[in-house]
Amino acid sequence: MRSFEDSYRHKGMRAQLVKLLKEKGITDERVLTAISNIPRHYFMDSAFDKIAYEDRAFPIAADQTISQPYTVAYQSQLLDIKPYEKVLEIGTGSGYQAIVLGELQAMVYTIERQKKLFDEHRKFVLRGKYPNIKYFYGDGFEGLPTYGPFDKVIITAAAPFIPPKLIQQMKVGARMVIPVGEGNVQRMLRLTKLADGTTREEVFENFSFVPMLEGKNN
16 A cells, blocks of 8 residues: 655655755755655555655565665756656666656656566556656567657666667667666766767766666566
8 A cells, every 4th residue: 555645744845855865965055946746655565654754765565675765866966867868777666766857858768577566557646746757568679669769768777788769769878877887786887978978987886776677678
């Protein structure tokens, strides 16, 4: 069961979370406002209600997780979203990251390989509030060539390598934020696509994500 009441207590917990994210180095006010506006407890079972705004990941269906708020804020800040940019997200998961991007007024195209999670989003209470988010069931390594090219790409799972098809679907000057590495720890990278089709790479902090897998899971 999920609770869809957003009380003053929930808003107070969100304010505390935003304060913590600032202390941890998140400076993008638009990202902080988006996190302040979105009821994270809607994405979780009501059993997690009292701890939904702790800065940690929680389990969801299909052996996946809703990412730690700091991770969501960190990736969103690295992307530097501008209104109406086309953003490809690989790994819808709980949908929380996609809705943060939607709150930032991006045009979001998000892919989920787990059919169970994809189907759950069809009836999610916040879905109607964000017509700028489009949901797809598919293989993230393939991207969405029909809908590209994209201004920004975000990968929300640990990639064993940088998927070449996703680079092809980026505009010149576009950015990709991707955690790369196998095992328990990945290094966050930001790639910028250059005019010759290659990328410039910037290296940031270490994180821990569930693995990015090929194919679809029925």
